[in-house]
Amino acid sequence: MISPVSDTAERRRPLVVAIDGPAASGKSSTAKWVARELGFRHVDSGALYRAATAATLRVQPDSAVWTEEMVLAAAAAVSLVPSDTTFHARLAGQEAEEELRGGAVTSRVSLVAKMPRVRAWVNDRVRAAAAGHAVVVDGRDMGTAVFPQARVKIFLVADPWERARRRLLQRLERLPTEEEIAEETDALVQRDAKDESQTQRAADAVLVDTTFLTQEDQVARIVALAKTAMR
C-alpha cells in the first residue's frame, strides 16, 4: 500500500491519488469530493473514453464499422478544459455532459476502450492534465498503467445490486423498483464483463468495499489515507 513516509523516494512520488474500480462503484463522485477536500484537481479518465465515443457517434452512427483510425480522428474534437476543481471533457468546444452519459455512448464505450491507441490517447491526456497539479484521477487502470507511482491507490468495489440501486437513484431522482434494479444490475454486470480486461487492481491498492459505507464515510477514509501518505 503506502510505503513509509520518511523515505525520500516516497516523497518524490507524484501527488496523485488514483481511484479505480468497476462501473458505478462511485469512483467519479468520490474522486470529485476527495479532490475538493484535499484541494487537488479531479480528472475523470472515463469521461475521455466517453467523449471519444460520442465524437465518433456524431461522425458515424453505426458502431459496427468503427475502426481505431476513425475513433482517433473523431477524438480530435475532444478537449479537456480545466476549472478550479476538475476538468471538463468538451466536444467541438461545447459542453456535452448529457450526450456523454447517455445510453448510446454507454453501450459502445467499452468497444472504444479496447482500442490500444485510444487507450494511449486517453492516458496521454490524463498525464498532461496531472502535470504540474496535484490530482485525484479515477478510472480502471489509473494505479497500474497510467500512474504506477501514484502516492495513494484505491480500488473501490461494491455489490452489483447496490451499485445499480445507487445509479438509478441518481438518474431517476426517486426510489427505483426491484424490477428496475434487477434490470440495471444485469446491464452493470454485462459492462463489468466487457471491461474486465482493462480493469486492473494494483497490487499495492487499498481495497475499499463501499456496499455498506455512506459516501461521506468512504470519502473520509480515502482523505485520511491520502493525508497520511503525504505527511
Ligand code: C5P
Ligand atoms: O467510469 P465510466 O463508467 O464513465 O467509464 C466509461 C467506460 O470507459 C468504462 O466502461 C470503460 O470501458 C472505459 N474506461 C477504461 N479505462 C479507464 C476509464 C474508463 O477502459 N481508465
